[in-house]
Amino acid sequence: MGAGEQHEEPLDVVDLSNPNKAELAKAVRRACIDVGFFYLINHGIDQKLMDEVLVQSKRFFDLPTEEKMKVKFDKNHRGYTPMAEEHLDPENSTQGDSKEGYYIGWDVSADDPMASKPLHGPNQWPSEDVLPGWRTVMEKYYFEVLKLGHRVASLIALSLELRPDYFEKMFTVPMVVMRPLHYAAVHSSPQEGRFGSGAHSDYGLLTFLLTDENSGLQICKDKEAKPQVWQDVAPRRGAYIVNLGDMLERWTNGLYRSTLHRVVTKGVDRYSFPYFYEPNFDTLVECLPTCCSPTNPARYPPLTSGEHLLGKYHQTHTGFDVTAKPHGFENLPTKSENGAEISENGAEIS
Ligand SMILES: O=C(O)CCC(=O)C(=O)O
Ligand SMILES: [Fe+2]
16 A cells, blocks of 8 residues: 555454453553554443434534524633634644534533633533523533543553552543534545644543544554555444543653544535543643653653643634633643644653
8 A cells, every 4th residue: 555545444442341351451551552542332321322412413513603603612611613713733734624613511610719720611502492402411421421431541540550540539620521523514635734623632631532424534643654644443333432632641651642633524514522531620640650660761741631731722722812711831832843842841742
């Protein structure tokens, strides 16, 4: 196969119905080291609920723009992001991503002291008159997948020879965010720099991706390869496509991979529903004890989960004002000339 050509990548399958935890942890470890992506099956989320959130998501995106703009995303990073608002890979694309989305996070009421933190606050909801029942379905899904996130995080901990509850205390007011997405029925053109989603790696710990039956997701296992080779990841009904984010790559000292991916649309509308499982704002992301040693010292300086995520959103959302809420971080990551991210202390980060 010629350079740059695409072929389908059969991902490892992790079957959560396997009662043998050690076997499961081993399968997770292999997938996380090799690709950073796997299919998750028998995960316990009802297929009907998975179908229903996609139906409800389409109902929202079918609304007139004027109606959607009533819940346009706010300083808390919740609500509607219009078509092309996000620009995930400005270096290789000539325009914003051909998608619209809707951020739903942990609901922190406006009078809660936590609401003063960046990326925290009340969710926005379309009016019940316009979309009756929408909020109920979305909230149900949010909490069901949250439980699944805890199960998989516990497996990740086991796979790293940590206590199964290692990550538990980091999820009391988590920055878990889900984001229904609608991709426009246009043809992406990598040659001309047009993408559904530009190339990126996810920011946080784990992503649970639900998609409709339309293909489009591609991964690039070796981001340094020239030219890059992109492989299709087929949708698989009933399964989640789980992938790891930069925070976990950093936490594991580069052992687990946060793999580059993008979406190339094929002229049909496409709906997907990523669920970003991220820890509390103040969680310290510091090399895990089982991932460094005197011969393999920590490669990244510690930073908080909030600092990490704020920097990421800041880089990719044209409408996100990182200064809208005080955060006390002066060293938000910026792009270096070669595109790698650096923090102000000069360290290159993932
Ligand atoms: O829509 C997809 O298949 C992928 C979406 C994605 O990668 C993201 O939102 O981070
Ligand atoms: Fe992604």
